[in-house]
Amino acid sequence: MRITALAGGVGGARFVRGLLHELREVRGDTDSEVVVIGNTGDDITLFGLRICPDLDTILYTLGGVVDEGQGWGRVGDSHTVQQELADLGALPQWFGLGDRDFATHIARSQWLGQGQSLSEVTTRLAQRWRLPEQGVRLLPATDTPIETHVVLDDGDQGERAVHFQQWWVQMQAAVPARRFTVAGLAQAPPAPGVLDALRTADVILLPPSNPVVSIGIILGIPGLRDALRGSRAPVVGVSPIIGGAPVRGHADACLATLDVEVSAAGVAGLYADFLDGWLVDDADAGSMSGTRPTVRSLDLRMRDVAGAARIAGAALDLSADLSAPRTA
């Protein structure tokens, strides 16, 4: 079976880890291949180093070295470099980077500077974290650098734009965003293998990632959305909203910017043109109407790997049911 998943950061990474657990441990399926198309829309250059937060979170999570408490970064990492940079007055200081994490960004920047594509760099990093051994290929959505900017109301001054990470991390998304703009998105072709992974997939999954600034960015890559619309595989998603609140992160603030209701139904509406199946939390069981997508409810809180595996298993089950030839 070929499974292709779109993924943002922490939610996507935990879902994919659960999916692998479900496949390999629960179902004894050692053959299925998993392709993860990772969001690069919140990539940022800090201290002259290229940082891909979502790709790294997936790598570290699948590599078993993620800081589980915060969901990103390396477990037990030290912060010598960051402290020293602060002492040197190097800016900014609002983005937390551990020493082992710094090494990833240094290596990535070096390799990119040598002319390797982000796909090639990501493949090298994936080897370090044994993704091939786990039957996983991680593809950046695009090799072309894109950057999400957040346009803020600046009162009498009109508007001002900040990098997404500044809004997300430094401002904690507490300043209302008027809109998001993604520099370079319209000219960013899908990375090699991305469209093929969607076209040839037996199952396409949308983890409970941020529908605006993670999945939404990936969907904005030219050709991506069309590939989902035209896919032979059913597209099954997991709601990132439970009972009107995001499971994690600031998806509520992002949805508010788009004037979309912060609900499982609101998010499903963003995917209406290609979504075949939709998993919602039991709390939202009665909130969806209409015949498409096919909705199932369950406990959507990913408390641990087993919990994430259970949700991924439900997504696979729903996909199988949607794929089955209809009996008259």
Next chain:
Amino acid sequence: MRITALAGGVGGARFVRGLLHELREVRGDTDSEVVVIGNTGDDITLFGLRICPDLDTILYTLGGVVDEGQGWGRVGDSHTVQQELADLGALPQWFGLGDRDFATHIARSQWLGQGQSLSEVTTRLAQRWRLPEQGVRLLPATDTPIETHVVLDDGDQGERAVHFQQWWVQMQAAVPARRFTVAGLAQAPPAPGVLDALRTADVILLPPSNPVVSIGIILGIPGLRDALRGSRAPVVGVSPIIGGAPVRGHADACLATLDVEVSAAGVAGLYADFLDGWLVDDADAGSMSGTRPTVRSLDLRMRDVAGAARIAGAALDLSADLSAPRTA
């Protein structure tokens, strides 16, 4: 008094630290300004980061944070980033970089990337290490990137060139060098303030730095050597060779490449066109002939700060004697 010193790495840094001790502590001279013109000929880009080993050694030494044992790098530094880069397969791995040291290179590379000159970057780093408070200005010899390459005999293959650091650090200068070439040197103008510091100096000092790959590179900057030849201040040097062997480093291998005798006299010959005073070790007291430069001998081993101060004091004394109006 305005004192200008040319300096390489460890030897130059220790000499300047001794000079400051002699001025401030021994002589109670709080007014004299010291300008250090630092060698940039062994600068190297590793992991995409710009590294200036000699400038950093001076900064760390004067900042009181140098690893005294090895003479360079930060005392008590950890090596988390380097280990992680090794695990990622990032190359090269023969150049030791601590975490705090990495922060220096990251900040420098970031600032250079923002368009600041190496002089400006060095000034920022010097503020971190309180050089202005010590009455010291550190100037890179040039702001233009230059790189010293070492041409090696490659047997049947002819010749091959490696970066100076690879020859010095990885090969420990054990492979005979046919010659040194400094890429960009002829087109590298002196950094702002360098020629002025030589023209307006009351004293010009040459610490016991490597005469070929440290002082020799600085002298190759267009206009530098002429400024020394035409200086109103006497030029007083300290021999880096004691009894036929370098005090430190591989100066013997460098001199051999130039077919210059590994001796105090041999090095003085390299400076013959501008050298007014020359301090040699007592072991070499009888080895110099001729009337110029004026030679004095003393114990030239810099065992500690006080020892370096004593040598610097002797250099100042010789300079004063050379500057004094001749009595008939």
